[in-house]
Amino acid sequence: MIGGSWGNEQKEGFFPFQTGSTTKVSFTFEQDKITVRLPSGSPFSFPIRFPISQITYVSVDELETKSITLN
Secondary structure, eight states: OBTTBOOOOOOOSOOOOOTTOOOOOEEEEOSSEEEEEOTTSOOEEEEOOSOOSOOOOOOOOSOOOOOOOOO
16 A cells, blocks of 8 residues: 555465465565465565565454464
8 A cells, every 4th residue: 555545456366275274374575576485386476566664564364373483
């Protein structure tokens, strides 16, 4: 969201999560993109459309989280 308006949404063609299963998700933040890695598929990237010096908020709905590791 920039200036109160959402940009274009980017979606991938597969949904990697299944009810009741365990999945490890890894996010890598680079200068121009965020790369998401899942054990079940190839990594995919989302462009960073404006400069980000830090990420202060992440939201996930309806997901049971067992652990979070920040490096």
